[in-house]
Structures are given as structure tokens and as C-alpha cells.
Amino acid sequence: MWRFLLLGIFACSAPRPPARAATESSCRAQPPLGDPSQSTLRSAAGFTISPPQSCPDGSYIRIERATGTRRLGTARVGEGGFAEGCMDLADPAACKDVINPAALLRQAGLELQSEHIETAGLGAGPCASDMNGDYSTWNFATGVHDWKNADRLIAKITELMDRYDVRGYVGASVYTIPCVELQ
Numbered sequence: 001m002w003r004f005l006l007l008g009i010f011a012c013s014a015p016r017p018p019a020r021a022a023t024e025s026s027c028r029a030q031p032p033l034g035d036p037s038q039s040t041l042r043s044a045a046g047f048t049i050s051p052p053q054s055c056p057d058g059s060y061i062r063i064e065r066a067t068g069t070r071r072l073g074t075a076r077v078g079e080g081g082f083a084e085g086c087m088d089l090a091d092p093a094a095c096k097d098v099i100n101p102a103a104l105l106r107q108a109g110l111e112l113q114s115e116h117i118e119t120a121g122l123g124a125g126p127c128a129s130d131m132n133g134d135y136s137t138w139n140f141a142t143g144v145h146d147w148k149n150a151d152r153l154i155a156k157i158t159e160l161m162d163r164y165d166v167r168g169y170v171g172a173s174v175y176t177i178p179c180v181e182l183q
Contacts, residue, residue: 027179032058034147039174041151044158053139058126058176060139063154064169065161072168073098074135081123082135089164101135101170105142108156117149125173143173150174 036059042049046067052059073085086095087103102122109119124131125141144153153172160166 027181029057029176029178031176032145032147032174033177036147036174038147039150039154041154044155046162047158049154049158052174053127055127056176058143059174060126060141061150061154061172061174062139062169063157063161063172065158065167068161068165068167070095070097070099070164070166072104072166072170073100074168076134079132082138082140095164099164099166101140101168104160104164104166105140105157105170108153108160109142111160112144112149112153112156115152117144117152119143119153120145120175121173125171126175139171139173141171141173143171143175145175145177147174 036052036054039052039061042051046065048062048064048066050062050064052061074082075084077083082101085098085100085103087100089095089099089103089107105122109122112119120143122142123138123140125139125143128137128139130137142153144150150172157170157172161170
């Protein structure tokens with residue numbers, strides 16, 4: 001019995017091996033749920049909706065509205081993100097000319113969550129070509145992880161752009177499902 005007790009004490013006090021680096025992990029992102037054929041919404045009155053552009057981290061669908069009394073704020077602040085424009089859509093006085101794309105997409109996410117649709121991510125979307133570049137290289141978007149929700153996301157974004165009378169473009173993305181490995 002003492003042998004087992006000593007073995008137990010040594011086993012519990014032995015140093016633990018270091019956590020594996022992420023590059024050594026067998027954990028891999030999974031493709032989005034569903035299939036791209038589940039998303040068919042490619043037109044809405046007053047909008048140009050591009051076909052999905054697919055990359056390893058998901059698919060990006062550009063949604064553009066050419067007219068509107070307000071515009072999306074796409075000016076970059078230093079080397080940071082895009083801080084131009086109104087961030088509080090509930091404040092009409094602050095949102096009279098320029099609306100920040102993050103505010104619009106955050107509102108889309110909140111409204112979809114009330115419909116029990118989980119949204120994911122806000123900012124640079126899939127296929128972003130240059131994180132140090134201007135707005136056009138970021139594929140600014142919010143997204144979902146299931147193709148069955150892509151059309152609802154696109155419709156919500158067009159609805160909000162109409163509601164706030166905003167011109168410009170943002171994206172709807174269908175993201176891969178990230179792998180999280182707990183150490």
C-alpha cells in the first residue's frame with residue numbers, strides 16, 4: 001500500500017508538461033454548416049448583392065446600396081480601424097450624415113439574435129486582402145456559421161441600410177467554425 005501512496009504523491013507532484021503550441025495542435029477549423037446552395041438571395045430593390053467569394057476562413061458576400069442621404073464612414077483612423085461616423089443608431093442627431101459600418105452591422109447582429117440566429121464576428125471579413133489597407137481591402141462584415149442563415153443576414157443588412165437610408169457597402173459572411181482547444 002505504501003508503494004501506491006508514494007507513487008500517487010510523486011505523480012501528483014511531478015511537473016506537468018508544457019502546453020502544446022497551437023501550431024502543433026491537431027485542432028482545425030471546420031467548414032461552415034450547411035451548403036452554399038442554401039443561400040440564393042442575390043437581388044433586392046436598390047441593392048447590388050455579389051455572389052459569395054470563398055476563402056479558407058469562409059465566404060464573403062458584398063452588399064452595396066448606391067443611394068442614400070447618409071453614407072458609411074470608411075475613413076481609417078491612423079493604423080487602427082474605422083472610427084468615422086455615428087456609433088449609436090438610436091441618436092438621430094449624431095447619425096445625420098455618416099454611420100459607422102460597425103454600428104450598422106452590430107445592429108444587424110442584435111436584431112438577428114432576437115430571431116434566435118447567432119451571428120459571429122464583426123470587422124475584417126473572409127478574403128480580406130490587406131489588414132493595413134483601406135476599407136475596400138478589409139471586406140468589412142458580420143456573419144453566421146450556417147449557410148441556412150445567410151439569406152436572413154443579407155436581408156437584415158439591406159433592411160437596415162434602407163431604414164437608416166445609408167449608401168455604401170458592407171458584407172455578410174459565412175464563417176468557418178473555429179477550433180478551440182482547451183489546455
